[in-house]
Amino acid sequence: MKISHIVVAIALTFSANVFSQTDKHYALSTSASGYKVDGKVKSTDAGLQIPLSLISDKKDGINLYGNTIENLVVDVDYETEERLHIKISDKEKKQYTVPDSPLGIERPNVVHRAEKANYDFQYTAKPFSFRVVRKSDKAVIFDTSNMPFVFEDQYLELSTKLPDDANIYGLGEVTAPFRRTTNITTIWARDNADDFYRNIYGSHPYYSEIRDGKAHGVLLMNSHGMDVVTADNRITYKVIGGILDFYFFVPKSGSPNDVSIAYTDLIGKPLMPSHWMLGWHHCRYGYKSINDVETVIKKYKEANIPLQTAWVDIDYMEETKDFSFDGVNFPKKRMIALGEQLHKEGQNYVVMVDPAISANTTYGPYVRGTEMDVWIKNPDGSDYVGMVWPGYTTFPDWWHPNASAYWEKEIGDFVDMLGVDGLWIDMNEPASFCLGSCGSGKVDAGKQPYRWLLPQEVQDANHAAQEEALKALGNPPGETRDLLYPKYVINNGGGNLSELTVATTALHYGNVPHYDIHNLYGHAESYITRNALIKQNSKARPFVLSRSTFVGTGKNAGHWTGDNHSLWEYLKSSLANILNMQMFGITYSGADVCGFNQNTTEELCTRWMSIGAFYPFARNHNAIGQSDQEPYLWNTTAEASRNALQVRYALLPYYYTLFEESHRLGTGVWRPLIFEYPQYNEIAANDLQVLVGSDILLSPVLDKGRTTVDAQFPPGIWYDWFTHETTVENVGKHAEVETVTLDAPITHIPVHIRGGSIIPTKQPKYTVGETYSTEYSLIIALDDSDTAKGRLYIDDGESLEVENSSDISFTYKKGKLSASGEFGYAHPEKLQKITIIGKGASKLTIAHTEHKSIELTKDDNSVTADNVSINLTEPFEIKFD
Structure with missing residues (x-):
């Protein structure tokens, strides 16, 4: 959520997508020396270990963008039948790697080589290259041969060959078509209003390729900034640090969905939402008072447009400080009462919390954080002070041993007091509106004017002074890399890596530069926020929605695709953006319906509500200063919303x-x-x-x-x-x-x-709870063999630890509907109605006995049996004649 983006010209939004993608970014480092196998290749419990050394007879091919590392180790682990792990690292282990922890990636403990792997690993000794081959069809799915290989402290380059017109999906986060074309995907988390083809909030160096009907996946587990080039029958990685830590996912079936299963086997399975999270949500940035929120809730009801969850953006805060209330426009008592009223009506309540904490000695969260020493530091050990909505702010260092306890208290006390059902964590790339520690020495300065509201000459002068101060602080002690201005300049839309975020020279616990850990910040906050909510209420599934994400965030939080625009191009691209998030394992995801920035129109909002009603996470949200866009404002939008949401709630x-x-x-x-x-x-x-x-x-x-x-x-x-x-x-x-x-x-x-599916439904009502209180129906859509199958999962819809559940499989064949599976959910849910599409029926029998009380309704396309009244607590059969 960033006010400065609202005034960006539309021309820039679309023309800026390619203007800085230079030949340099696309080009291969053809002068690179490369590496050779140097020493004995060892067998390990899980695979192979291959020593490499620099081919030293090409002196012009070293130190291209950093200091060349001469000795490397290639660890090849056959982790599972479907997953191959190839890690190319520096022998001395000085390069930063994604931490093996919940704040990075919890790697599996592999002690044995997988038997009957679906892939082969092949390599050449000089120059070193490798290939990954799918056994089933001998397809070479990754091939680095005859491509440059560079391994420096601030520049890694590796390429793989692609067939013509390759079907590549993934890589991002980026607003772009789902199937990738010739382009550069830059991965560096950035607060940006969804410019096309530019890096935005999330960091996911993962792709899947579908070739000749079979799919595989490739992940580069690296948290550094990078450009991933898809061009000229190749994918080229250009990374400004770390190691080349690849995972390959090769399911035997070749199914793209099985690739997703294999991928999330490694990174973690997506979160399980509660029932209420699947309802319709509404928010805006720019409510003037709590009266506006209450009015919106009331008018949704009057228009009979389902509203499950009301959200409040930073408007509720006193001077936009976390855990505070505007005593005039959003007084605490009324904010608490709003939650109580929503809960009374069977609805839910979510508010925003940002990571940046106002640097003010009269502000409790800052005082407590300072006492616990949890802030990110400058290279000289002082607290790093940037600028976000409240003015000068400090930033929690999620890797500090005290960070979890600090956040648990702040979150727990706040949620207990306010009674919200979940938290929305924004600005966690992390965003900062100035360059460097611009607030150093200015604690207690109070709220400052935002830079974009100042005259341009003042902005320029401030920026120049901040850059000089940042340079003067220098590198952290003992650091030999150029963390501010690496020689290879990734295609970062913000330019300087430290623009609009914490400076790359800032330090996290253990003296880890932000340069190495930047892309993990929002991911780490998601984990710690989720745990804070679980500690506050260990019974219910926590709700966390995060803007910045990394590999594996989906197990802790959902995601919305950020500050999009009320333009048809963004409506269209929202589908691809969400499909990417599904691939990345963040299945609870959606886009701001009707658009965030700029003013929507009746037609645009109507069409957007129609598809937005079906987003996995479905919410209307727009920006301060923009026209209202509640769906009840236009008759056509209201009708389209009711129509679409009725289908969603039935489903x-x-x-x-x-x-x-x-x-x-x-x-x-x-x-x-x-x-x-x-x-x-x-x-x-x-x-x-x-x-x-x-x-x-x-x-x-x-x-x-x-x-x-x-x-x-x-x-x-x-x-x-x-x-x-x-x-x-x-x-x-x-x-x-x-x-x-x-x-x-x-x-x-x-x-x-x-055709061939069985769909479980409910009778759609105003709230999710009311909908779930109705009895179940089944829609049996027959295929050309007059068969169908489907599945229904039932639990209480909210418990973090599920004790009782049912997992029911339905099959329809030869005129008989059968239900089998696990029937552990104790509540006596009933199946009330069955609709068969594709074939009529004149008589219905249950357990071979005619059931005369059942009502049959027929039309040209279907037959419906009502009043079936079967408990979904045990297997059953229904025969149709």
Whole structure:
């Protein structure tokens, strides 16, 4: 959330995506000396260890952008049948690596080499290169041969070859098409309003490739800034520190979803949300008083647009200081009462907390943090003082031994007092509005004018003075690298690495420079915030939404894609952004519906609400100074919102079941078509439609003025959700993807059910709780063999430690619906209604006995049996004639 971004010209938003991607960034270091195997290759318990030394006969190829490291070690671990680990590190172990901890990555303890691996590792000795080969089809999925290999203290370069028109997905966080094209993805967490193709909030050096219908994944576990170049039949990594720590994911099936499972086996499975988290959320930055919040809640109800959770941005704070209240506009008593009223109505309450703490000796959180010595430091050991919303601020060092205790107290006391259901952690790249420790010596200075509100000449003078002061502080003691201005300049949208964040020379606990740990900051805060909420309430699943993320954040927090714009291009790109987050294991994710910056329009907001209603995390949110965009403000938007949210709330059991699968396995809740149908390359670039799980297809209108959608349908039978009509029946051995033009008037989003699926539903009501209090229904959508299957997961919807649950598998075959599985949930949930699409029925029997009280309703496309009234506490069979 950054006011300065609101005034950025639209031309810059779109033209800035490529202007600094120079030939230098794309070019290979062809003069690099390379390495050779030098010594005995050892067998280890898990694989191989290969010693390398610099090929020294090419003196011109050393110290390209840093100090060349002459002796390396390659550790090759066959960790599982699906996962290969190749770590290339400096022999002396001086290079920084992602910590083996919850604040980095909790690496598995591998003691034996995997048997029957799905891959081969091959290498050449001089110059050293390696290949990873998938055994099933002999495909070379990673190949560094005849490519430069550079390993310096501040520059690493390695490339792999790609086939023509490779289907590459992932890498970011970046606003870009889902299928990657020729471009540079820069990874350096940055507070930026979602410029296209530029680095923004998260750091995920992971991609998946789909080739000839089979997928694999590649992760570079490195927390440093980097450029990842996708061009000229290659991927090239250009990294400004650390080591080359690669993981390869090669499932035997070749399924993209199985790649996601293998990936999250390593990084951690996505969080399991509570029921309430799957409802509709609303927020804005710029509420003038709590009266505005209460009015919005009231008008949602009057318009009969479901609202589950009301959010309050930093507006509630006194001078935007964490854990405080504006006594005039957001008095504490009324803020507490708001939560109590929401809970009384079955609704929920979330507020924002930023990591930056106001540097003021009359402010308790600052005093307590100073006493516990938890702040990030300057190279000289003094507290680093930047500038965020409250003025001069200090930043918690999440790696300090006292940080968890400090944050647990601040969070616990605040949540206990206010009664919120979760926390929204923003500005945690971390963002800072000045360059360097601009507040050093200015504790108690109070709130300062934001730099973008000052005359340009004052801004320039301040910046110049801050840069000189930053240079004067110098490097940390004993540091030989140039942490401020590394010779290889990544394509950082902010320019200088220290712009708008903590300076790269600042120190974390253990004298670790921020240069090495920057991309982990928001990830570490997510973990510590989640634990603070669990300590405050150990029974309920904690709610944390984080702006900055890293590999593995999804097990601790959800994510929204940041400060987007109320433009059609951002509506369209939101699907790709969310699909990327699903790939990265952050399945509880979404985008600001109707846009954050700039003013929306009725048509744009209407179309955005229609698809935003189906985001895994679904929230309308906009910025201070922008026009109101609550969906009840326009008749068409209100109607479209009711229509779409009615479908979402009906599908809550389906969503919840998908989230349980995601939490247990690691699959996406939203999925691109190519992940479900990888053999059909014609859908490889389709990021304008989305599958919810395997069985629900969304085909939104994403262009101004359109009332139709040209939608791609994979082979099979696809039924219209609303009418149950068969939209596509494309079956048989040679069936291909079919494109259909669908009618989509302004208040309608086309939704389709896959033939062969069984969808559990509820009767949609105003709140999630009311919806879940209704009885279950099943929609049985038959395939061309008149069969279908589906799944339903049931628990209490909120417990952190689930004691009783049911996992029910439904199958329909030869006129018989069967339910089997685990029936451990004690509450007597009932199945009340069954709808069969694709085949009629005239009589229904249960356990071979005619059940005369059941009501049958038939139309041209389906038959519905009501009043079935079967307890979902044990297996059952229903026969249809």
